[in-house]
Amino acid sequence: MTPHAPLIIDVEGLSLTAVDRRRLKHPLVGGVTLFGRNWQDREQLTKLCRAIKKVRRDLLICVDHEGGRVQRFRTDGFTHIPAMRALGELWLNDGKRGEGAGAMQATNAATACGFVLGAELRACGVDFSFTPVLDLDFGESSVIGDRAFARDPRVVSLLAKSLMHGLMQSGMANCGKHFPGHGYVKADSHVDIPVDKRSLKAILADDSAPYDWLSTTLCSVMPAHVIYPKVDARPAGFSSKWLNDILRTQLGFNGAIFSDDLSMAGARLLDGKEVSFTEAAMAALRAGCDMVLLCNQSLDGGQAVDALIDGMTEAQLKGDWAPQEVSEERRLALLPRVAAPDWDSLMVQPEYMHALDQLP
Template sequence: MSYHAPLIIDIAGCQLNKADKKRLKHPLVGGLILFARNWESREQLTELCASIKKIRADLLICVDHEGGRVQRFKTDGFTHLPPMRALGELWRQDGQGNEGEGAMRATAAATACGYVLGAELRACGVDLSFTPVLDLDYGASSVIGDRAFDADARVVSLLAKSLMHGLLQSGMANCGKHFPGHGHVTADSHTDMPVDTRSLAAILQDDAAPYRWLANSLASVMPAHVVYPAVDDRPAGFSSKWLNGILRGQLGFTGAIFSDDLSMAGARVIHGQPVSTTQAALAALNAGCDLVLLCNQSLGDGAEIDALIEGLTKAQYRGQWEPLEASQARRLALFPTKRATSWDALMVQPAYMQALDLLP
């Protein structure tokens, strides 16, 4: 078993610089997340991914590429994917005298979205997209909004499963987010600390239901930087009660758990006290996360990334954190399951062309 590498970091530009290469070689770094600033063209993205794999083939290349307003690559041939709400709306557009037709069209469209999304990314060398969003659309959260499929957990679950089937057809794994649910709070965890005061029973009945129904289909899960005080005064991503007790123990999830971005405001306060990035990473890992993300910190001198790598290394030597073989196995299980189709071959592939026709 290879060494557990829990850190997912970012890079500054469209090519690797000397500092990027040094960080990516560190044994605690297990992958990186790409952003729009890392994009110029398909050719450049493909070359960038190849250069990353040349450093270490076991680095997981990730991106937030959901469709709608959260889609990092939108030009040079990439399909503009619809927001997930469009699939929920399609579900509810039943044909006259043919009950259920809208639902069936929506699930077919969701599978098509997943296939197009995964196949296009994989053709350029990207391993994993953090999708699908499993949050419910209560109309309260502006940061979630049309990223959610629907307000009904049953509709969300079936559309997400259909999208995940399309991802699987392309060879890509999946990541359900944001456990146990971000849709009920108005605050944005990028800038604030959202608090959801509902009971555990209410959350399990509604928001967390997709995680129960999809536990055997989800490859990975990303918890929310939201506090649910009825269960724990820590945000879910730092709570063993939520991750080990409920997600794994009660709901039966066995895949990888990613922290959400540790640079977000919702990740920088625990028990009402501000914490450093290293303290946040240790809290997430010790609560049950297998992998921790630190985003948008490579710009400038990248001091925050270097401090996290150094801090986590020291913490390991001091016994404050234990690398787990199980966590490494779960990370490795997120890599693509088959060889990617090249872009030119994909463009004339019948399954891909059929999927494009099915998009809403």
């Protein structure tokens, strides 16, 4: 048995197929990411999550569920969480209560957002959401935009910490993204390879400051598919300098590191050469990632998912890549440690009802 299961894959539809189950049973698969196509209603989602856990209890069930335009489940009772920019705007609105009143209201609302978001997901069986976004809002990036709290890294850090406190209250871990910062570049790494030409000093003083200030609070981090040529020729998620030398050693982060989606354009070209999903996965893991994501590839037969699993298995057997026990410990640490109330119980929970009243 392998000491680590680094692959986070997806499943095709509303319920597990025999092929999905076969893939999820593979010892190199450590989790699954859910998307809008995996959602019909709460009952269906809950059954799907139970079926995944029946395959293997240790599988981490993940989703991109930040609020605003990045919220996979929006109907059948799920609360519409505001975009994080709404919290940043609330921070600036002191009203009649004096200087700083807006900041206090915003941090309270952020905690409420985190609790509602995490509690509703957990009531349906989802373990983990890739949130919060720690990117700064420079007003240039369409892919980040209102997903960011604010331009000021101090505001971002305090609002993110408040949101993470709410997630913790719901029993859910957190994931800061996209290290060291995606907000400065205009290009979208889903379809392009963004390049940020600023110096390391400038990035650390500004964009990366939240990762320093939140190093004792962050459970996991997702690096950006962005190239910072004054630091490394490779995107941050494939750079040992960024992940080991800067994030872990200089900034003191000890949690799990996820790659961003390996199917994004920003992950498909390394050192000027187009790479396969397996080559990209091994490059990310060697650079310091603990887990790698391959998203939206289970459709139409899922040949890409099978190729990645087979390729990683072959690489392990050949000794080209070796799983790390510390990475498995970091993965397992993201699983909820206490049982969550079911949906009906959550709806009458005083803490939940109070949090709903605090949302902006």
